[in-house]
Amino acid sequence: MRVLIISDTHGQDGAIMEICRREKRIDVLLHAGDSEGSEAFYREYMRCVTHFVAGNCDGFCRLPSWEVFPLGKHTAFLTHGHRYGVFGAQVPDALTAAARENGADIAVFGHSHIPLVEEKEGILCVNPGSLARPRQAGHRPSYAVMEIGDADQAINCRIRYL
Template identity: 40%
Template structure:
């Protein structure tokens, strides 16, 4: 199983659509918020199931603020992250995910990629394809792949325009 994970596209979907063409077949697209009204356009372009949560800039969206998913053997919590104050650290969001018995928590909001793999929880932020804020300001996304043994493998990748 191959999952594309993105966040904070802020209605600037060109990079996302180009990336989906480059990557090819995916089994699931996860968008962690701040699509800003382009939810339907993204779902149409994806050509696969889409799980999308509302971000702090999705004012008039009907999207849920959190989604609970089962991906392979993993219980996964999707949220934008702003309700957990992720701009000041991941402690709150990880503590919440652990208390609710999730294996993985995925979030956005900071526009900075992050992958923390610990004994009790995996925390993933794919960064932003449109407005990156980390050193170097490279647009980023994440891939989650489930291997033949059911184990998850994660990569955070830089998006490079053609």
């Protein structure tokens, strides 16, 4: 299973076309908030399973602030992060605690616009950074691709840059 993880696109949606040219097959799209109303565009363009949560810039939308769902034999906790103390390139304890309380072994979040893949207390934590307004050194738009093995369910997750 190939999972594309994006966040903080802020209505600037053209990058998804370049990502799809590069990545070929995507089975699941996770958007960790601040899509600013672009959910229908992504659902139609990607034509795969999609999960979206509301970010602090998503205003009065009907998206949930967090969601828990299976990814293969794993369980993912998807949130934007602003309600869990996400700031900079760190994984706050409140985020891993929320993931654990919901039975998740994967926590996907955004908000900081800084990419990160880190295992913390047995939970794989992934922040894809931002495609629209990157804040890390070099300021390159970023996203993550997670591959989950069919047979062994092993996870390989990497940050990629445009």
